[in-house]
Amino acid sequence: MSQAPLRVHFDLAIIGGGVAGLWLANRAKNAGFSVALFEAKALGSDQTLASQGMIHGGMKYTLAGALTGASEAIAEMPRHWRACLCGEGDVNLRHTRILSDHFFMWSGDDLGSKLTGFLASKVTRGRVEPVHPDRRPPLLRHSLFAGSLYRLEDIVIDAPSLVANLAHNVEGHCFQIDWSQAQLHKNAEGVVSLSITTPEQVLEIQAQRFIFTAGKGNAELLQQLGLESPAMQLRPLQQVMVKHQHPFDFYGHCLGRETTPRLTISSHRLPDGSHVWYLGGSLAEKGAHMTPAEVIELARHELEELIPWVNLDHAEWATLPIERAEPLQPGLVRPDNAFITPAEGTANLLVGWPTKLTLAPNLANQALELLANAGITPSISHTNLHDYLAYAELAKTPWELAFPSAQSAEEALALRFREPDEDDN
Numbered sequence: 001m002s003q004a005p006l007r008v009h010f011d012l013a014i015i016g017g018g019v020a021g022l023w024l025a026n027r028a029k030n031a032g033f034s035v036a037l038f039e040a041k042a043l044g045s046d047q048t049l050a051s052q053g054m055i056h057g058g059m060k061y062t063l064a065g066a067l068t069g070a071s072e073a074i075a076e077m078p079r080h081w082r083a084c085l086c087g088e089g090d091v092n093l094r095h096t097r098i099l100s101d102h103f104f105m106w107s108g109d110d111l112g113s114k115l116t117g118f119l120a121s122k123v124t125r126g127r128v129e130p131v132h133p134d135r136r137p138p139l140l141r142h143s144l145f146a147g148s149l150y151r152l153e154d155i156v157i158d159a160p161s162l163v164a165n166l167a168h169n170v171e172g173h174c175f176q177i178d179w180s181q182a183q184l185h186k187n188a189e190g191v192v193s194l195s196i197t198t199p200e201q202v203l204e205i206q207a208q209r210f211i212f213t214a215g216k217g218n219a220e221l222l223q224q225l226g227l228e229s230p231a232m233q234l235r236p237l238q239q240v241m242v243k244h245q246h247p248f249d250f251y252g253h254c255l256g257r258e259t260t261p262r263l264t265i266s267s268h269r270l271p272d273g274s275h276v277w278y279l280g281g282s283l284a285e286k287g288a289h290m291t292p293a294e295v296i297e298l299a300r301h302e303l304e305e306l307i308p309w310v311n312l313d314h315a316e317w318a319t320l321p322i323e324r325a326e327p328l329q330p331g332l333v334r335p336d337n338a339f340i341t342p343a344e345g346t347a348n349l350l351v352g353w354p355t356k357l358t359l360a361p362n363l364a365n366q367a368l369e370l371l372a373n374a375g376i377t378p379s380i381s382h383t384n385l386h387d388y389l390a391y392a393e394l395a396k397t398p399w400e401l402a403f404p405s406a407q408s409a410e411e412a413l414a415l416r417f418r419e420p421d422e423d424d425n
């Protein structure tokens, strides 16, 4: 190994490759900044691939009655994402799969009138419409269904394809970092830098701005620099996954008496094509403090009550305990908006949490605005660190990890298209 550290300069060094870091890397690269992103595990780990992929305009936040700051800030986001998904926005998401171009809100019979009254004003805005019984999604097309059902014109995206798309757009910019071989530093002027020991060379990474977008990892990164602010909060969930036999994809919230949906269902596929419902909402919030067996029992009970006509006797169940990482709010409530701020006591560090997948574009807008306000413009040409560091890989989804397939996706596909008489001789 060469003794003298190799100094490498970037405009921006982003730490953490979830939706926040990847979206920001896309925007920054498009704006001409030289960018390196450093990921500790795999791109999309932690919250992004664990999300339900719902890009919503905040309608569910209005369940409490009044429009809060969150619902106002988030309202524009579906339109922003749609433009990106068509290749006409500030980030090209043409290779991201849309799982659904709408999702449903339904409530049991006794809550129907409350929901109807609440949504009536939104219907006139054209974003929500009541669903006629003939047009119900297959899962709810049963004579026992006796609730009110509305359709929201918001989208659900396939998070793995989003991460792959965002990563592809910034190919050559996302590197694996092993913190047992790396260290953040802050000098007396508050200038942050990063040293990484590789087998060939010690690298010293300098940047006009370091940006921490490591989700729950932000706290530990700040700690490395002896910083406590901005402070973070963690709100735990325990999601439930059901691998089942029904060919019904469904995306929606079932509303109960609380302001959080009683149950949120999204639908996903395993590489071999089998179906998984991913259950969140109040169930996952209550489940955070239960054992996996208890939350699975609660989930079974909820499904039996809400869709009793669906037989889940042969379903396989698993849970995902996970924490939502956000900037600290008084009373640990949900933050209203994406959040990014310069870290006090440093000269070149920003720290951010999008607080929602939906709000990743908003976080990137705010970050670029902070850079512009600080007079930071693209001025350093890009260096590819691949001679020293491996490229970061894509993470697996929670359902792939929970229900590992005996077959690879290619094998499963090959079997589905097998000639009928191939095995017969």
Ligand SMILES: Cc1cc2nc3c(=O)[nH]c(=O)nc-3n(C[C@H](O)[C@H](O)[C@H](O)COP(=O)(O)OP(=O)(O)OC[C@H]3O[C@@H](n4cnc5c(N)ncnc54)[C@H](O)[C@@H]3O)c2cc1C
Residues within 6 Å of the ligand: 015, 016, 017, 018, 019, 020, 021, 038, 039, 040, 041, 042, 043, 044, 045, 046, 047, 048, 049, 050, 051, 052, 053, 054, 055, 056, 177, 179, 213, 214, 215, 216, 217, 218, 220, 221, 237, 239, 280, 322, 323, 324, 352, 353, 354, 355, 356, 357, 358, 359
């Ligand atoms: C169960 C669940 C469901 C959700 N559903 C939705 C939804 O339907 N719609 C919606 O809008 N939002 C949803 N969210 C919220 C949304 O997923 C998150 O707000 C968003 O994904 C956060 O993105 P992020 O990039 O900040 O963090 P993360 O996705 O957590 O990414 C952080 C990345 O940083 C990496 N990292 C961590 N520490 C380090 C380190 N020291 N060095 C380098 N890298 C590091 C991690 O490995 C990871 O890749 C959901 C969240 C959860 C938990």
